[in-house]
Amino acid sequence: MSGSYFPQWRLRSGTHDGQGAVIAADERLPAPQTVAMGVQHVVAMFGSTVLAPLLMGFDPNLAILMSGVGTLLFFLLVGGRVPSYLGSSFSFIGLVIAVTGYAGSGPNPNLGVALGGIIACGALYTVIGLVVGWVGTRWIENLMPPVVTGSVVAVIGLNLAPIAVKGVSGNSFDSWMALVTVLCVGFVAVFTRGMLQRLLILVGLLLAYVIYAILTNGAGLGKPIDFSTVANAAWFGVPHFATPVFQAGAMALLAPVAIILVAENLGHIKAVSAMTGQNLDRYMGRAFVGDGLATMLSGSVGGTGVTTYAENIGVMAVTKIYSTLVFVVAAVIAILLGFSPKFGAVILTIPGAVLGGVSIVVFGLITVSGARIWVENKVDFSNNTNLIVAAVTLVLGAGDFTLKLGGFALGGIGTATFGAIILYALLKRRG
Secondary structure (H helix, E strand, C coil), X not given: CCCCCCCCCEECCCCCCCCCCCECCCEECCHHHHHHHHHHXXXXXXXXXXXXXXXXXXXXXXXXXXXXXXXXXXXXXCCCCCCCCEEECHHHHHHHHHHHCCCCCCCCCCHHHHHHHHHHHHHHHHHHHHHHHHHCCHHHHHHCCHHHHHHHHXXXXXXXXXXXXXXXXXXXXXXXXXXXXXXXXXXXXXXXXXXXXXXXXXXXHHHHHHHHHHHHHXXXXXXXXXXXXXXXXXXXXXXXXXXXXXXXXHHHHHCCHHHHHHHHHHHHHHHHHHHHCCCCHHHHHHHHXXXXXXXXXXXXXXXXXXXXXXXXXXXXXXXXXXXXXXXXXXXXXXXXXXXXHXXXXXXHCCXXXXXXXXXHHHHHHHHHHHHHHHHHCCCCCCCHHHHHHHHHHHHHHHCCCCEEECCEEECHHHHHHHHHHHHHHHHCCCC
């Protein structure tokens, strides 16, 4: 790559069918293909980036907007060298619900408290990035080996599982509709191929949405979807911004999510390095800082915490197109969507039963992705250190084990995260 701060993107002419030569991060496609790839990345991140704010009671329009802004900020911080998209992080969901007491539908009335915690998390994440830029990543890998990161990621899904199930247990119709949604996602995941399969959450949700509308608006079996809000919404407008409230307890509870974000980002950049054949470790600190600052900026106006997205990394793996300019296009498209109230109104018509069914799948996938970290890194569970760390972490998180220190309470995900790190530090010498 060039010695300048930004690459000198070289034009690669001709078509690209996804099976040919790799388009490197410092290369670019012709404008029409770049725009098409940008749209594809927006579609890839869309399902999760919209689902996360809905589960926490945030404005999905603002979440989409800030995902675009955060991606541009990340692009600037890494000098356009690391191909990545920043979307809403699921790591915050359980703790945000815990600190705000969110009931699961409509706007979150205690949103400000969560925003203060998200900013604290972003600040800690930024500090970690600065330290990594100074001393490297080895200390993180020693502190959080795969057995720890896999356990913590799995715990997030397990801790959220009761929320997903409770949300669709209000009446029989909602419970059955949630199972139909699970089946829709499953069929897309198993019986489709290519890009359609990569969008299993989004496509499955759309299928379930159509089925729900037929059964309710058409056959009168449940609560019908109200489309009047969509008809009355303007095409263009400003999303609903919110002001953070800084409460020490909420900040202390949410700040440690930075550890999970570090583990995610570390794994994602390693994956991109392997795919591109370029060692991106020297940009790791700047990537952490970019993600941390983007999280702080998003939280300061009412958006969700953000993280690098596995969905977009999957798109790169399929297409072999790593040009960072594609992510600039994707970010601009996301920002434009964020300024469309009609787009937000459509999102808000998603029935709770459908959203709950998707949540069951998503939380399950999060749990399994933790186990996948163990498998891919060949974690040896005949080693008692690994066995005890994983076993205790999973039960602490799934059981929502809470520690109270005066007026401060550390919930299941927090105790599981710190428990995993501390247990490994204490036991690894014997292991």
